[in-house]
Amino acid sequence: MTANKITIEPVTRVEGHGKVTIHLDDNKQVTDAKLHIVEFRGFERFIQGRPFWEVPVTIQRLCGICPVSHHLAAAKAMDIIVGVDKLTPTAEKMRRLMHYGQMYQSHALHFFHLCSPDLLFGFDADVAIRNVVGVAAKYPELAVQGVMMRKYGQEIIKATAGKKIHGTGAIPGGINKNLSIAERDEFLKDLDQQMEWAKGALKIAKDYTVENIGLAKEFANFxxxxxxxxxxxxxxxxxxxxxxxxxxxxxxxxxxxxxxxxxxxxxxxxxxxxxxxxxxxxxxxxxxxxxxxxxxxxxxxxxxxxxxxxxxxxxxxxxxxxxxxxxLTLAYHWARMIELLHSAEKIKELLNDADLQGEDLVVKGHRREEGVGLIEAPRGTLFHHYKVNEDDQVTMCNLIVSTTSNNEPMNRAVASVAKKYLSGVEITEGLLNHVEVAIRAYDPCLSCATHALGRMPLEVSVIDDSGNVLDRKSTR
Amino acid sequence: MSDKIKFTIDDVEIEAEAGQTILQAADAAGVYIPRLCANKNLTPHGSCRVCTVKVNGRSQAACTQPVAPGINVESESEEIKAYRKSLVEMLFVEGNHYCMFCEKSGNCELQAVAYRLGIDAPKHEYLFPSRDVDASHPEIFIDRNRCILCGRCVRASKELDGKNVFQFVGRGIHKKVAVNSDAKLSDTELAGVDMAVSSCPVGAILRKRVGFAIPVGQRLYDAKPIGSDIEASRTDK
Structure with a gap:
């Protein structure tokens, strides 16, 4: 009796570290497939005891990809803690600009650098070219656009949060700076070009989905x-x-x-x-x-x-x-590019709003014991929930991050693809990449999802009924 | 004018008043000597040794050593700079100094001196000591993870505030700053406006709810390195 288990570890071109195991029976039919997140972190625990005003800056350290989302969700929770239900127009619009800058750069990063190799070259194209370097060689204009769009979003984050990664802009009850005229004009200068690129990216994603609607309807679909x-x-x-x-x-x-x-x-x-x-x-x-x-x-x-x-x-x-x-799982890419364009439009709207140059930055209120902050992070709804004692220390923290909500869907996508494409056939790298393509559609951030500290990558195994590993894909 | 004492720091002639320390004379002449435990409003303590200089070839703390006529003070030699760097590198691993999310970042003297000395990464293994915080006071937060035992709060409370709220207890690696109550900071007479609070060079004693109110770019040491204010008054440039 042959026992079969394939492990894909690490899963590549995703944010964070995880692996996929695929179980096969004696007839090489897939019986089960799971996405495992193998990082463990513990931010919910070690934020306890810290002063509440520190939280938006500290907690965002659980991610280097979309820390702005955690920074803002925590700040929104701390607004509630300091008794503020409504920010000044300048504070809210500065935070929004920060967030749309974040959304813009994150979606651009995912589309151009992480998923475009699959869409441009095919899921089972030669692995030597199916990567961002291959994209840069064959589609240099797209590769440059991806970099420049990401840069634009990152510069917006820097202008609103103080730093491109792990800034300090959002503080309980408001924001610590406004946008200067000089900063605004610098962004306006490049905006039209950015808008054109965003429209172009949307067209690529839309055309791909429409032209491959047959594939989209059968691939990881539920x-x-x-x-x-x-x-x-x-x-x-x-x-x-x-x-x-x-x-x-x-x-x-x-x-x-x-x-x-x-x-x-x-x-x-x-x-x-x-x-x-x-x-x-x-x-x-x-x-x-x-x-x-x-x-x-x-x-x-x-x-x-x-x-x-x-x-x-x-x-x-x-x-x-x-x-x-x-x-349709593959329609995530199209939806993501709709949001990319929406973010560009929102950035334009905000840059032309004089409230961003306002001086009224912070509101004060009466302290509360508990606060929840939610935001739509690039990867989905992000929940931050805190309790703070009378000495101003955090006593409870609960985070539900976007990728956690997509845990069951990603597992369904993995199982669906494994059963459809890997059952009863000779397993190739290209076929295993189909599993990763399904995961990548969700743009998961596995570090965030476990609130984890540690090494990055993801891995896919094929396991038999007795638990023996038959095949494994890993880049390590 | 005959009271002036002349000596040299790194071959530059300095004029000092009788009774000044080397550090005071250097400051007055616009020559920056790095320091952490020294503060111009407080009695010299000589504990951090970051201001170590060589006086006629012997190592001395510039903050406690009085000036004398004709002495040769060596401050910016490679040997002295290496000593200072080692001292500060050890301070970073002895406590739990996480600059990346410390609200004092950009306004912290430890961080600023480290940058000035060219420390951009930890050299030694972290000790990760288990230290406590005291959040009981309505206006002040103490985070002992970041304390470097400079004793500025101890001296400021006694000399400037007239309260004696802080004192050292314990020896060696177990030494820490304690408060003059059996239980916690809220039981002391410390007030938010006390100099003991503002004298802390690091993020160990903080005014509550200030946090990150000052944006990146506008913090004390964002534009110019620590000591630039002293060097700005230098006349022999």
Whole structure:
């Protein structure tokens, strides 16, 4: 009897370290496949005892990819802690600019540097060219655009947060600086070019999905619920809003829920084979209550987008599924590029707003003991929840990061692809890359997801019924 | 004018007042000698040794050593700079100094002296000591992870505030700054405006709820290195 287990470790071109195991039976049929997150961190524990005003700067250290999201989610929670329910216009708009800069650079990084090799060369193209260096050699203009778009977003972060990575801009109750005229003019100078590149990236993602709709409908495809923040009028809002969850058909599971009470609607389950928790919608239960977050979910949950070009793109996107939620895993890329363009439009709107030069930066209120901050991070809804004692020290911290919410969906995607493409055939690197392509669509940040400290990469194993490892893919 | 004492620091002639220390005379002449435990408003302590210089070939703490006519003081030699660097490198691993999320970053004298001495990465193995915080005071937060035992708070509380809130206890690696109450900081008479608080060169004694109010770029040592204010008054340039 042959026992078969394939391990892909590390999974590449994702943020963080994880591995995939694929179990095969005697007839080489895939019986199970799982994405394991093998990092362990512990930010929720070691932030305890620290003073609350330090948290937005300290907690963002759990990620070097989208620290702005953690910085802002923590700052929003600390706004509640210091008794501030409404920021000054300058503070809120500076934070929004920081966030759209972050969204812009993160989406550009993922599209151009992490996923474009799969889309441009094919999932099973020669691994020697299916990478960012291959993209730079064959499509030098795209590679340069990716770098320049990322730079633009990073410069916005620096101008609003003080540093490109791990800045200090958002403080409890406001922001510590405004945007100078000189800084504003520098960004306006390059904005039109950025907008053109964002439109170009959207076109590539859209055309790819439309031209490969057959593949998209069969690749890692499954129906799911979707969750995101939503503005009070139903518009997409990446910085602030209330919670909305919809089912696979678009019916609302809950809507306009004040996220201070998120724990009445969302719970988390621990499973013994991953350091990442499994969140679920309480009213549905832990078996079927899982949901997706991120660009696909946000475009699905939004009634509309309040910027013209992104709204036009959203309508085209929704038309593919006749206005119903789009459940195609590969459509994440298209949705992500809609958000990229939306972020560029929002950056333009904000740069032309004189409130950014305002001097009123911080509001003070009466201290509270508990605060929740939510934001739509590039990878999806990010939850930060803290309790603070009367001595100003954090006593409890709970984080549900975007990738954690996408844990079950990514596992479903991995299992679906493994069963479809790896059953009963000779396993090749190109076929194993299909598994990684499914994971990459979610743009997971595995470091964030386990709030972990440690080495980076991800790995895919093929295991048999007795647990023996048959094959393993790793770049280490 | 006959009271002036003449001596040299790195071959530059300095005029000092009788009774001045080498550090005071150097400051007055616009010559910066790195220091951590010394503060112009406090009695010299001579404990951190970062201001070590060679006086006629012998190592001395510039903050405690009085000037004398004709002495040759060596401050910026490679040998002395290496000593200072070693001292500061040891301070960084002896405590838990995480500049990346410390609110004192950019305003911290330890960090600024380290940059000035060219320290850009840890050299020694971290000791990761287990140190406590005291958040009990309504206005002041003590984080002993960042204390470098310079004793400025001890002296400031006694000499400037007239309170004697802080005192050293323990010996060697177990030495720490304690407060003059049986339990915690809130039981002392320390006030938020006390000089003992503002005299802390690192992020060990902090005013609460200030945090990161000053943006990156506008902090004390963002634009110019520590000592630039002293060097700006130098006349023999």
């Amino acid at each position: 129906e799911s619920s979707h969750l995101s923040l939503i503005r009070e009028d139903g518009a997409m809002d990446l910085y602030h809003g209330n919670l909305r969850a919809i089912d696979k058909d678009g019916n609302k599971i809950f809507d306009q829920v004040d996220y201070q009470g998120y724990h009445n609607y969302i719970a988390e389950e621990v499973r013994d084979w991953s350091y990442m928790k499994f969140p679920f919608i309480k009213s549905i239960g832990n078996e079927d209550g899982w949901y997706r977050v991120g660009p696909l979910s946000r475009v699905n949950t939004a009634d509309f987008i309040d910027t013209p070009m992104a709204e036009e793109a959203r309508k085209e996107f929704m038309a593919v599924t006749d206005g119903k939620p789009n459940n």
